[in-house]
Amino acid sequence: MRAIQAASLSSIDEYRSVELPMPIPGPTEVRIRIAACGVGYVDALVALGRYQVKPPLPHVPGGEVAGWIDAVGSDVASLAVGDRVLAQARGGFCEYAIVAATSVRRIPDRMRFDQAAGFRINYVTALHGLRDRARLQAGETLLVIGAAGGTGSAAVQIGKLLGARVVGVASTAEKRELARRYGADITLDRDVDGWRDRLRAAVPDGLDVVFDPACGSLMQPAFRSLRWGGRHLVVGFVSGEIPALPVNLPLLKGAALVGVDYRQFADVFEREQAGRELEELLGWVEDGRLDPPAGRVFPFDQPREALTFALSGEGVAKTVFEVAAA
Secondary structure, eight states, X not given: OEEEEBSXXXXXXXXXXXXXXXXXXXXXXXXXXXXXXEEXXXXXXXXXXXXXXXXXXSXXXXXXXXXXXXXXXXXXXXXOTTOEEEEEOSOOSBSEEEEEGGGOEEOOTTXXXXXXXXXXXXXXXXXXXXXXXXXXXXXXXXXXXXXXXXXXXXXXXXXXXXXOEEEEEOSSHHHHHHHHHHTOSEEEOOOSTTHHHHXXXXXXXXXXEEEESSOSTTHHHHXXXXXXXXXXXXXXXXXXXXXXXXXXXXXXXXXXXXXOOHHHIIIIIOHHHHHHHHHHHHHHHHTTSOOOOOOOEEOTTOHHHHHHHHHHTOXXXXXXXXXXXO
């Protein structure tokens, strides 16, 4: 099978097409013929060895895949060849992947592979963050920074489904228009100068929850705009910075700074809960309550371009690496 692989994490230019043996599933595993692989900012960091968890070498990028089950292990009874599924794989930039059957979920008929490939991490992160960690309530005001990005667009949609008034922050007019399409009631730019004044004019009564995948220059102004009892969710550091927050601010506002880490939630501490939330989200897709967008699609012969674009933070929704046409 074809795969995109690198023997070194020194540069994106190290990634190239190679031929690997066809993998064989074990008794509790399935083999997936991959149609598409989601490519997020973290995937690009991992590909360059810049993430907190470094992969073994040689490395095949990506891990969030969608496609068709191609073979099943002898002990797998709940899945069948031909099922349309999404899954977590060890390397998604390849034609076939072996995954544990327990990590696989069938996708609704109405869901495309480009949507499914970027769904699990972004949408479980948004639901877990907003409902479990922030305890977002109907009628509260939610600010989403990076509202057209992968986790940001998911948070806008989930926030609306949970009954919040959503303020979406995005860098360009085009991205703010997308945030409105995703469900944002109000949109704002992200220019720091005068930003709190513009926010106060749009939302005079302040914020209850901030969903922040960037943690950049707007972190402090957003935290200062929280009402008493507000919650600021730290979701990631797409800005490339790790900012400081004066500790008197949580005290003065009775507010909380709350971490949201998908990897530890879903892979380490609360796997069953993460699985239940993924099933719930797929149910919302199936009944039409949720229609996730897909980002820019890169063909199989452009792996380096896909990783570079994901690293840039310029895209909307989640970037997709297309392995096979659906």
